[in-house]
Amino acid sequence: MNFNRTNNGTIRPPPSNRNRSNESDFRPGRDNDTNFERDPIDQSPEVILYLLTTLVIPSIICFIFLFYNFIHLPHLRSKSTSLFIISLLIINFIHILTDLPFRLYYLSQNQVPFLYPIFCLIWTWYDNILTAINLFIMAFTSIDRYIFIFHHVFHRRYKRLLYRIPMVICFLFATIWYTVLIFGYPCQNSFIYFSFQCGTLCYLKNSQVLTHFENAIFFMFPLSIIVIGNIILIIHVFIQKRQMKCRHQLGLWRQNFRMISQLMFIAILYMSICVPSCILLIMGSYARNNRFQSWAANVRIRYFTHLKYLVVFGYPFMVLVGQKELLQMIKRCFYSFGRQLWRTRWKNQIIPMTIVPPMKHGSTLM
Template sequence: ALLFVSFIALITELPITLQYLSSGHVKPADERFCLFWIWYNYSLKAIDLFLMAWTSIERHILIFHSYLVSTSIGKLKWHYIPLVICFIYIPLFYFLCVIIYPCENNFDYSSHLCHSICFHKITWLSIFDWITNILLPSLIIEIGSVTLLIRILIQFKKMKRTIKWRATRKMALQLISIASLYSIFWISFTLISIIRLFFIPKFLDKLTLYYFHYSPYFVQLLMPCICLFCLPELWTRKNRVVPTQ
């Protein structure tokens, strides 16, 4: 699911951003397009974060409580239902905030994402958005990854070099590698955004404008590379396609 969302973002939303960066203007310069772009951008990024947050939790279940997903009902409850909730809640939330919420937008077509959306001016709604859709999943990713590593190290002596340990190590490596990618780009973006939102509006203004604002894109760009790194069997010679003479 993470790869799928990253792929969709790279082939659909990223080209819009690249077009803006190349021309310096939003095209088409239309209010409806801005509303769609903001909704689509926010939805994709939040879905990506939520999926990674749930993956951080799900790895604990798969490694230490695998009996919970040993049945069809268990898989439905602990795997598919959270994914469905993620794909429904986030687009619906931003649809209500961006498209439906009754406030006046003042778009700037020379700014990325048309500069702003009016629901950000509603303090309680903006705070709820940041805490629920950005800060909370970011913290879950960090806490879930760190606690998983600690639990695995504690169990290391008990499991030793068994087959179960090798499988556990592989799943842990996958999670920690991907979580590190999210931490590098999302945590810094989140912390700076919170400082700007609640304390110092102009904090690291230029750095935010030219770097941190676009840092989440690097997660989606690097995700396939991290996944390949975590799946070395894809690189073995027997799985390579050798062209015929």
């Protein structure tokens, strides 16, 4: 997905005297193979590196905790509303394992870890696919939650189709698109190893149509569904509350509200990063003021290219907030640990004592 790039590309276009590499030549170190000149616009600040390294450990712990409980508690994963949630959990965890180590290396060393064009292509390929699938599944999750709450009979009847068809569309569409364009588009890539993911791919430089189509379909379209779908869901739920009068109906409304609360936390997490990134993408691609356009592209490249990991890191915690049973389990563990710690501390506490010598026979205190 074109989440990481603007119409201007990840870096400024190289001058005409820079050498360009042939996509079919996968050997590093040759004069016509790559460009080793550093572009300051593509360097992210160190605070991004510190932020990602600080958040990755708590996030992985939360991922493992959720996976363990979803595996050992079948009733949690058997819920029809949990299918898309678990799918997003798996996609985000795979993204951390396969992309984050290379990203952290680049942020610390200011160059890609392996100076091979084939590595640059594969890294860009699966990063874009995972990011696109992530947004598409989140968009389908918003639609699925609306159907489940307000068209429950239809959802129960076609539950498997409502899950399988969107998943097939997400995986096939993104995989075919990026496989064909990254490995099959007839152009020559210029690999710049000091730029993130070796710079912008040639099909994005050569075709404005493909660039705009990719931005619209793989980023703006699913993001619009997430924003509009969740707004409609909230409005519809509160309209439903006004129409309900008896206690039984209000109980049903509270149940529906609890069901959308988890989705709201996740949607807000996605929108907090993706919406500003989308605004900067539009400004950097279509603004008439060149100075303003350059600023928007610079901010998006240096910050939001990597800040998308705040969504990945925060996602398991948003899922955990919506799992009441797991939250109670954590509370019991903390309560038991606190009691055990207090008992141990009480036993080991030293209480000063005043020793009174024994009194002799016949003696008195006065």
